[in-house]
């Protein structure tokens with residue numbers, strides 16, 4: 371059978387710890403502690419400890435984590451939140467769900483991360499918060515971000531959904547701003563058996579507010595009293611138990627990701643592609659191994675024909691999504707150009723040296739076949755090729771120029 375390497379293989383990740391995972395699920399089933407209870411509390415303590423924060427509040431997914439963090443900080447109606455556009459749409463949805471307004475900024479062309487200069491230029495009198503996105507596992511320069519935030523008295527929320535275990539200057543991604551938000555979607559570096567998320571913070575008030583908002587505004591002392599209007603954004607006991615079982619393996623998995631990422635980096639120096647590189651004093655969680663090539667779509671097709679799965683994170687920047695049609699005229703040249711060139715290679719802790727060799731050899735052959743000079747032939751899509759666009763949310767937006 372010809373070799374085949376899926377983009378990500380959860381079965382391969384879980385196979386070595388299958389017994390531990392089965393035992394954890396059996397323990398939850400026997401205990402009946404499905405909502406709230408010991409498994410949730412245990413994971414919250416462990417995750418806070420891992421991140422180096424005082425508190426961690428488990429919530430139902432990463433999108434809810436982002437929304438509740440903003441609401442807990444009091445970010446709301448009419449407030450502007452500075453955010454990159456090369457992120458999963460959830461980052462933006464959370465800002466809108468909090469009734470605030472996303473103000474997009476462009477990114478650094480090498481790291482594709484937001485910079486403090488761009489943040490400065492996007493600030494207005496209505497700016498309330500900076501939404502940092504540690505994209506692909508690489509931490510943003512948090513020293514620079516925190517300097518701007520301090521000077522301008524802005525909140526900082528970290529979207530660390532791709533950065534479990536990443537470190538900036540000795541501190542974990544997610545632990546540096548006012549609140550850090552994690553997704554434990556199955557494909558993340560630490561993933562549950564379904565949807566899950568968490569907010570970490572050192573501020574007891576923020577932790578308490580996120581806890582209340584995620585659990586119907588309940589008083590911590592009296593479950594019958596509802597002190598604020600919250601909702602249901604809780605993390606299940608079953609997911610918490612799975613996460614507690616997988617957490618002790620996270621550092622080893624991240625170390626394997628780093629080895630594979632570095633092997634790609636070394637091999638690709640001789641090829642006509644660039645790898646999205648880490649920068650500064652950050653230590654990446656290596657969530658994704660992303661290359662840039664002008665012939666992205668053709669490379670992707672040919673890799674697929676050779677049994678190699680890839681991803682694109684993300685093909686349409688948020689400000690160009692139909693849902694955010696109000697931002698149509700916003701121009702973010704680096705973000706827009708990179709969206710046409712980025713390609714995520716297979717990256718999982720279970721990949722062998724042979725697997726990585728196969729990807730590199732195939733990529734080299736495919737690039738040879740396409741041949742230099744590589745010309746971009748694809749023009750920007752003007753509409754989304756599936757279904758009618760839903761009615762756009764009308765936003766009071768201020769585009770960044």
Ligand SMILES: *Cc1c(COP(=O)(O)O)cnc(C)c1O
Pocket residue numbers: 431432433434457458460461503529531532552553554555565566567
């Ligand atoms: C996955 C992801 C989210 C959303 O998390 P969910 O758990 O799927 O809701 C948010 N931001 C980024 C950058 C992500 O990668």
